[in-house]
Amino acid sequence: AEFNWRFANLYSRGTAFGEVYQDLADNIETMSNGRISVQMMYAGEGVSTNGIFGAVKSGLITMGAPFQPMHAGEMPAGIVEVGLPGGTDKPAELMDLFYEKGWGDILKDAYAEHGLVWLDPYIQPPVYILTKEPINSVEDFEGLKIRAPGAYGKFLRNLGASPVNLTWGEIYTSLSTGVIDGSIGSNLIDHRDGNHVEVAKYMYRLPLAGAQVLPVIVNQKAWNQLPDDLKAVVSAATAVHAKEQLTKSREWEAKAVADMQAKGMQWSPEPSDADKAAWKAAGANLWEDYAKEGPYSKKLVEVLKAESM
Amino acid sequence: MTTLLRGYCLAVEFIVRFLGRSVAWLVPVLSLVVASEVFARYVLNRPTVWAYDLSLFLFAYIAALGGAYAQQKQAHINVDILYLKVSERTRRLFDLVTYLLAMYFMLVLIKIGVEQLEQTIKFNYRRQSEWAPPMHHFWVMMISAGALMLLQLSAQWISNFYSLVTGNELIEQQESKE
Amino acid sequence: MGIELLTVVLLVCVLASFALGAPVGLALGGIAMAIGYLTWGEGIFNLIPSTIDTTYFSFILLAIPLYIYMGQLLTRSGIGDAMFNASQLIIGRIRGSLAVSVIGVCSMIGAMVGIIGAGIMTSGSIALKPMLERGYDRRLALGVIMAGGGLGILIPPSVPMIMFASSTQNSVGRMFIAALIPALISVVSLALYVIISCKLKPSLAPMGTGDEANMTPRKKLLTLRDGVFSVLLIVAVLGSIISGIATPTESGAIGVIGALILAILFKRFKTSMFKAAGFETAILISVAMWIIFGATLFSNFHLMMGIQGMVASFTQDLGLPPIGVIIMMQLIMLLLGFIIDEFIIVLMCAPLFTPIAVSLGYDPIWFGILMILNIEIAVQTPPYGFALFYLKGIAPPGVTMGEIYKSVTPFICIKLAVLILCMLVPELVLWLPNKLMG
Ligand code: NA
Numbered sequence A: 001a002e003f004n005w006r007f008a009n010l011y012s013r014g015t016a017f018g019e020v021y022q023d024l025a026d027n028i029e030t031m032s033n034g035r036i037s038v039q040m041m042y043a044g045e046g047v048s049t050n051g052i053f054g055a056v057k058s059g060l061i062t063m064g065a066p067f068q069p070m071h072a073g074e075m076p077a078g079i080v081e082v083g084l085p086g087g088t089d090k091p092a093e094l095m096d097l098f099y100e101k102g103w104g105d106i107l108k109d110a111y112a113e114h115g116l117v118w119l120d121p122y123i124q125p126p127v128y129i130l131t132k133e134p135i136n137s138v139e140d141f142e143g144l145k146i147r148a149p150g151a152y153g154k155f156l157r158n159l160g161a162s163p164v165n166l167t168w169g170e171i172y173t174s175l176s177t178g179v180i181d182g183s184i185g186s187n188l189i190d191h192r193d194g195n196h197v198e199v200a201k202y203m204y205r206l207p208l209a210g211a212q213v214l215p216v217i218v219n220q221k222a223w224n225q226l227p228d229d230l231k232a233v234v235s236a237a238t239a240v241h242a243k244e245q246l247t248k249s250r251e252w253e254a255k256a257v258a259d260m261q262a263k264g265m266q267w268s269p270e271p272s273d274a275d276k277a278a279w280k281a282a283g284a285n286l287w288e289d290y291a292k293e294g295p296y297s298k299k300l301v302e303v304l305k306a307e308s309m
Numbered sequence B: 001m002t003t004l005l006r007g008y009c010l011a012v013e014f015i016v017r018f019l020g021r022s023v024a025w026l027v028p029v030l031s032l033v034v035a036s037e038v039f040a041r042y043v044l045n046r047p048t049v050w051a052y053d054l055s056l057f058l059f060a061y062i063a064a065l066g067g068a069y070a071q072q073k074q075a076h077i078n079v080d081i082l083y084l085k086v087s088e089r090t091r092r093l094f095d096l097v098t099y100l101l102a103m104y105f106m107l108v109l110i111k112i113g114v115e116q117l118e119q120t121i122k123f124n125y126r127r128q129s130e131w132a133p134p135m136h137h138f139w140v141m142m143i144s145a146g147a148l149m150l151l152q153l154s155a156q157w158i159s160n161f162y163s164l165v166t167g168n169e170l171i172e173q174q175e176s177k178e
Numbered sequence C: 001m002g003i004e005l006l007t008v009v010l011l012v013c014v015l016a017s018f019a020l021g022a023p024v025g026l027a028l029g030g031i032a033m034a035i036g037y038l039t040w041g042e043g044i045f046n047l048i049p050s051t052i053d054t055t056y057f058s059f060i061l062l063a064i065p066l067y068i069y070m071g072q073l074l075t076r077s078g079i080g081d082a083m084f085n086a087s088q089l090i091i092g093r094i095r096g097s098l099a100v101s102v103i104g105v106c107s108m109i110g111a112m113v114g115i116i117g118a119g120i121m122t123s124g125s126i127a128l129k130p131m132l133e134r135g136y137d138r139r140l141a142l143g144v145i146m147a148g149g150g151l152g153i154l155i156p157p158s159v160p161m162i163m164f165a166s167s168t169q170n171s172v173g174r175m176f177i178a179a180l181i182p183a184l185i186s187v188v189s190l191a192l193y194v195i196i197s198c199k200l201k202p203s204l205a206p207m208g209t210g211d212e213a214n215m216t217p218r219k220k221l222l223t224l225r226d227g228v229f230s231v232l233l234i235v236a237v238l239g240s241i242i243s244g245i246a247t248p249t250e251s252g253a254i255g256v257i258g259a260l261i262l263a264i265l266f267k268r269f270k271t272s273m274f275k276a277a278g279f280e281t282a283i284l285i286s287v288a289m290w291i292i293f294g295a296t297l298f299s300n301f302h303l304m305m306g307i308q309g310m311v312a313s314f315t316q317d318l319g320l321p322p323i324g325v326i327i328m329m330q331l332i333m334l335l336l337g338f339i340i341d342e343f344i345i346v347l348m349c350a351p352l353f354t355p356i357a358v359s360l361g362y363d364p365i366w367f368g369i370l371m372i373l374n375i376e377i378a379v380q381t382p383p384y385g386f387a388l389f390y391l392k393g394i395a396p397p398g399v400t401m402g403e404i405y406k407s408v409t410p411f412i413c414i415k416l417a418v419l420i421l422c423m424l425v426p427e428l429v430l431w432l433p434n435k436l437m438g
């Protein structure tokens, strides 16, 4: 092919999500009539999931679908982009934020600073907390040790919980022995894949962030080499991909819940209005915290604030 | 010339040994940090935000910076099936070849380390955790670890080369030094 | 260059550098960066930061320094010896009994750690010296350490099992339980092998040196006390995992603190001992981590070039009967063990092979256990095996790689036999989880 690309994503070979990224890769090949060939790199296949951002930036990988919390130290604005705790769960509102209210332009600049082209983002289902004991009211979080990195940890601390730093490979054992009382997962599908329901049965009903928005990024130099028609092809393929993510991830989220329920997962009781208010309050002051992380974070949060007035 | 080479090798040996032994004192510190996190979480029910990254940093410092000292003590693992069967002279020749490869690797490591350090300073890179400690010192350390290894390898390379050419040891007391 | 040709070139370079006696980690990293430069260009150097992220920033690998340090403290304070001295007081009259107690201790260590490196290096730190001091055959002693330490990934908790289960969406708990009977078979057959071979060839394992027999009753009591306490330390470390005080990685630090307390209590704490333990640990950590770093860089390069695609198409294109496919996949994993490390074999092969095995009507848990058994063997088979390198690192000076290769051979045969047994009789793997979990 004229252009040989490598595309790294977060998921292992053979997973449902992995297939969606494969579809994006295949689409780019088909829509470009084979002028761009895309080799898929699944999780652990050469580049670590934490390292996708850096690998696309350096040009080792041409294209990547990273998860912002994994490179929060390199680009803090990504944490606001993916969705701070307490954000909306409505795709329409989110897309409005990105395409009408200016987030898209801010993020284009934020990524450009790192030599990255920011393509159509896509929505993935939200973050939920799984606990060993049912959560009957928000007060039950008091003193619970919950594995929750970064922004999610701060949120849970606001609710009185003790966030714990744990590597993914130790979550299962730690839930099982009681090192931790609960854990967040990137989404419900992640909880299912990690088999965490075997050792902790209760899923809390309120998600940590309404929905997560993830980027597709391309190395600027590789992008510049493409003729305009091929740039259009890649952009069009990512737009198709965003739609597929939205429909498929909803479908899989439902399936993951059914799978986990078959293994004994239960929802914690419906939270009261007071609980919901406490939940929202715990997220509110994080906006200020994260606005301080950098100029782009600040701009993104300003748009959010203007929105919520 | 011989004095100059000998001086270089002895100086490198001294620096590598000094730093290699210094980082060894981080081993008990590392254990203490991990144990204190267990204490903070289990007994006090207040997990720290810093122990996770701090323990990883300490681990990396010990492991990376100790590499050159391990090379000095010939502790790095090699497959010695053929190596031990050949003559001393051939063995030195083998070392000349393999150390070149290793030195090339270290040069690459240093080059990338410098590039990463530049990016890290430019964008104020940090760890992705809540504590978010800065990363610049880590890359300085990685560059130093690569440089130390490079120095150590070069000293051994020079001393091997010297004795292949002259037939004499560059540093006589090297064996009895332990 | 096609991936097939590249694989051959890489393999030749690795074997050549090994033959020249190159430091393994530096050579692997150097080869990856050199061949990478020639085939890919300077851009390949950017593989280094990402590789550093998965090696120097791996919390799972943190178990290695902590457990090595615990082992060093136990050995250098003499507490580790006490454990074996005490066992000799009790079962010293059986030939080979020390090696059998080493296997017992290794199994306990295996139950604490979830990765091979920590298992072998801890077992080696604690148990190699007592065996060699008592005149045990060096090969037997090394082989026992390797075989026992390798149990770390077969006896739960096991990081590769967690990785298998998550990448194939199977139950971790079921995997852990399924591993118990194969682990028990392994432990028993290792012990039997030691006892039988010592019986056949008494020179392998001398009977008690007489120390135990000539001890004063007071000395005997002290030895027993020290022995009991050191076993209690191991039980305490295990207990800290089971009771949820610490994760398997962190429990190493509990072991370190415990070893220090025991040394102080038994008046065996000396500054020189403390210093020496730290120095030796630092060297061993550096040795292990430079290998892991170089080797991971090597396999990351190979993966970037598409080795996984080659393996996938290779498996699919063979028109073999079902069991033939299973055997073929086992062989591929054994061969991959020549050049790729334990985690990456799981990450790569679990999602590639498991769906095929399931579509042929086999149970994924059974297949997963076969994979774990296989990896345990792959990392121990010459010329390239992490377990071999760890063992060399921990072995006393003067032990050659050739000797290590020879020492592990009978034990690899035993593990191979266990693998084949589990392959032929799936009930050995599946009966217990089905019974307990339905
Ligand atoms: Na284990």
Ligand code: NA
Binding pocket: C337, C338, C339, C377, C378, C379, C380, C381, C382, C383, C384, C385
């Ligand atoms: Na091998």
